Amino acid sequence: MNELVVETKNLNFSYSKNKNDIQDLELKVPKGSIYGFLGPNGSGKSTSIRLILGLLKKNSGTVALFGELFNEQSRLNVLNKVGALIENPSLYEHLNAIDNLKISANYRQNISSNRIQEVLETVNLTKAKNKKIKEYSLGMKQRLGLAISLLSNPELIILDEPTNGLDPKGIIEMRTLIKDLNKKFGTTIFISSHLLSEIEKTCTHVGIIRNGKMLYQDTVASLKDSKGTNIKVEIEVDNPNEGVSVLKNLKMENISLLDDLLQIEVKNKNEITDVIDVLRTEGIHIYQVTIKNNLEELFLSLTEN
Amino acid sequence: MSTIVYYTASLKNELIKLKRTFAFWLTIISAILFPILFFIAYIFEHKTLVPAAGVNPWGKFMVTQIENSTPFFIPMFIVLVTSLIMQIEHKSLGIKHLFALPVPKSSIYFGKLSIVILAIIVTYIYYYIAILLSGVLLGFVYPDLGFLNFQPEHFQYLKILMTSFVASLGIIGIQFWLSFRFKNFVIPLGFGMFLAIIGIIVSQAPQQSIYFPYSFSVLSVSLGDKMPLIFGISSVTIFSILCFLITSIFGYFNIKKLNIK
Ligand SMILES: Nc1ncnc2c1ncn2[C@@H]1O[C@H](COP(=O)(O)OP(=O)(O)O)[C@@H](O)[C@H]1O
Numbered sequence: 244m245n246e247l248v249v250e251t252k253n254l255n256f257s258y259s260k261n262k263n264d265i266q267d268l269e270l271k272v273p274k275g276s277i278y279g280f281l282g283p284n285g286s287g288k289s290t291s292i293r294l295i296l297g298l299l300k301k302n303s304g305t306v307a308l309f310g311e312l313f314n315e316q317s318r319l320n321v322l323n324k325v326g327a328l329i330e331n332p333s334l335y336e337h338l339n340a341i342d343n344l345k346i347s348a349n350y351r352q353n354i355s356s357n358r359i360q361e362v363l364e365t366v367n368l369t370k371a372k373n374k375k376i377k378e379y380s381l382g383m384k385q386r387l388g389l390a391i392s393l394l395s396n397p398e399l400i401i402l403d404e405p406t407n408g409l410d411p412k413g414i415i416e417m418r419t420l421i422k423d424l425n426k427k428f429g430t431t432i433f434i435s436s437h438l439l440s441e442i443e444k445t446c447t448h449v450g451i452i453r454n455g456k457m458l459y460q461d462t463v464a465s466l467k468d469s470k471g472t473n474i475k476v477e478i479e480v481d482n483p484n485e486g487v488s489v490l491k492n493l494k495m496e497n498i499s500l501l502d503d504l505l506q507i508e509v510k511n512k513n514e515i516t517d518v519i520d521v522l523r524t525e526g527i528h529i530y531q532v533t534i535k536n537n538l539e540e541l542f543l544s545l546t547e548n
Numbered sequence: 549m550s551t552i553v554y555y556t557a558s559l560k561n562e563l564i565k566l567k568r569t570f571a572f573w574l575t576i577i578s579a580i581l582f583p584i585l586f587f588i589a590y591i592f593e594h595k596t597l598v599p600a601a602g603v604n605p606w607g608k609f610m611v612t613q614i615e616n617s618t619p620f621f622i623p624m625f626i627v628l629v630t631s632l633i634m635q636i637e638h639k640s641l642g643i644k645h646l647f648a649l650p651v652p653k654s655s656i657y658f659g660k661l662s663i664v665i666l667a668i669i670v671t672y673i674y675y676y677i678a679i680l681l682s683g684v685l686l687g688f689v690y691p692d693l694g695f696l697n698f699q700p701e702h703f704q705y706l707k708i709l710m711t712s713f714v715a716s717l718g719i720i721g722i723q724f725w726l727s728f729r730f731k732n733f734v735i736p737l738g739f740g741m742f743l744a745i746i747g748i749i750v751s752q753a754p755q756q757s758i759y760f761p762y763s764f765s766v767l768s769v770s771l772g773d774k775m776p777l778i779f780g781i782s783s784v785t786i787f788s789i790l791c792f793l794i795t796s797i798f799g800y801f802n803i804k805k806l807n808i809k
């Protein structure tokens with residue numbers, strides 16, 4: 244797991260002289276990981292991806308893919324092992340899905356027409372394969388873009404906001420697909436998003452970027468640990484005010500009401516049972532208990548100033 | 549993999565991309581436009597156009613038509629068709645995808661350039677076939693025009709077309725680079741159309757315009773025997789080929805280093 248598939252060092256880039264769009268970026272994407280590249284809009288995710296793929300000329304620093312420095316000599320060799328979907332997919336709207344896939348297959352060589360059918364099946368577009376892309380929805384285009392990046396069975400797949408324009412069902416399918424690829428073939432997946440929930444549910448590793456600077460980079464597990472030990476719980480009851488006074492008798496911290504929902508912090512999951520027991524003994528009805536996601540708060544606090 | 553394999557793949561793909569595009573239809577429309585106009589003119593004027601006994605009507609029909617339309621029209625056609633073919637790529641946000649594929653950028657640049665040239669050659673071929681057919685048709689409609697009684701002298705007409713094509717290579721190099729370089733098609737189109745018109749105007753002064761690529765097409769026909777020669781070859785031909793080589797190679801190195809935003 245120590246092998247890095249993407250590694251950048253001191254990466255700097257600016258679109259114009261008076262502004263630094265990427266600053267000293269040190270990306271470390273381990274082999275076999277699903278790496279979530281997280282940051283608000285305009286933070287430099289797409290720019291970083293373009294730098295990794297050699298589409299932009301870096302001002303300084305290095306990019307290494309599969310342990311090999313990315314340069315003029317290694318370019319073809321390195322790109323051979325990469326499939327990428329950069330921002331909006333590049334599709335020829337006047338052609339159908341088959342032709343679009345054929346074009347990428349021809350460029351890459353050695354890709355059978357079987358494989359084209361296979362990736363269409365994978366992204367659920369077999370029925371629409373003869374339709375012109377003009378008639379596709381945003382989500383279908385996104386899925387075809389993904390299919391194109393899968394064509395060559397790459398070792399590294401780079402996806403720039405792949406769930407853009409997908410409906411909830413499509414988002415779940417995409418998530419499953421990404422996890423499957425990673426599990427079955429050990430494909431390393433680099434995926435950018437501005438939504439924490441997206442990254443949290445799919446990724447093993449996370450890098451958080453803001454204003455072109457990396458703020459945090461580690462496994463998702465340590466991100467979850469780093470947010471403090473207390474678990475925040477939200478409880479819906481029939482009588483919230485009574486609930487608050489009952490809980491105040493326990494020696495628990497930070498009890499409050501938010502939109503008529505009880506808010507409470509516990510030290511571990513066992514204490515949740517204790518809380519429920521106390522409420523039930525007092526005859527209070529419980530309709531719902533939820534563990535609150537405070538990664539969201541952490542993400543916000545990291546990306547705000 | 550060898551360069552030639554990449555180049556053929558690129559050519560094959562460019563042909564797929566042209567399917568059902570306006571650029572494809574433009575080659576056909578442009579090719580038949582003037583033959584149709586001349587056909588109509590001959591229909592209306594057929595009484596005055598009956599040749600003297602024993603005179604081959606093809607010579608006048610072909611040469612007048614080629615010399616009076618091609619040189620003026622071809623530069624504008626090149627500007628338009630080159631922009632349109634490149635626009636297929638820009639519209640699909642294709643360049644970022646192509647340049648992130650394990651394919652040499654040269655095969656993409658020169659593959660596309662080859663297809664632009666091929667589209668222009670094909671237009672010339674359609675054009676030639678269209679004129680011949682319109683002549684034969686006139687022969688059927690008005691037998692006294694004599695088109696069915698004589699053979700066209702292909703070599704003579706094809707030589708004019710060939711010269712015109714080679715004289716256009718220079719602006720193909722320029723326009724292709726501009727169209728590749730600028731996403732916004734107004735830039736190559738506006739610039740090209742403006743210079744094409746300037747080219748026609750300044751071709752009135754051949755001494756100066758012999759160095760101006762956008763005049764080459766007109767000069768290649770209008771100068772006739774007065775064309776200055778370099779090592780026995782028309783100087784417009786030489787300048788045009790040089791301009792093509794320089795701008796294509798410069799264009800490639802420029803595109804190769806370009807930031808794909
Ligand atoms: N083509 C461009 N020209 C100039 N500036 C750009 C361009 N694309 C992006 N930027 C700037 O670079 C920064 C990062 O943008 P981007 O990488 O697209 O962010 P993200 O993908 O995280 O939303 C932003 O400040 C944006 O304004």
Ligand SMILES: [Mg+2]
Nearest residue numbers: 288289330404
């Ligand atoms: Mg982006």
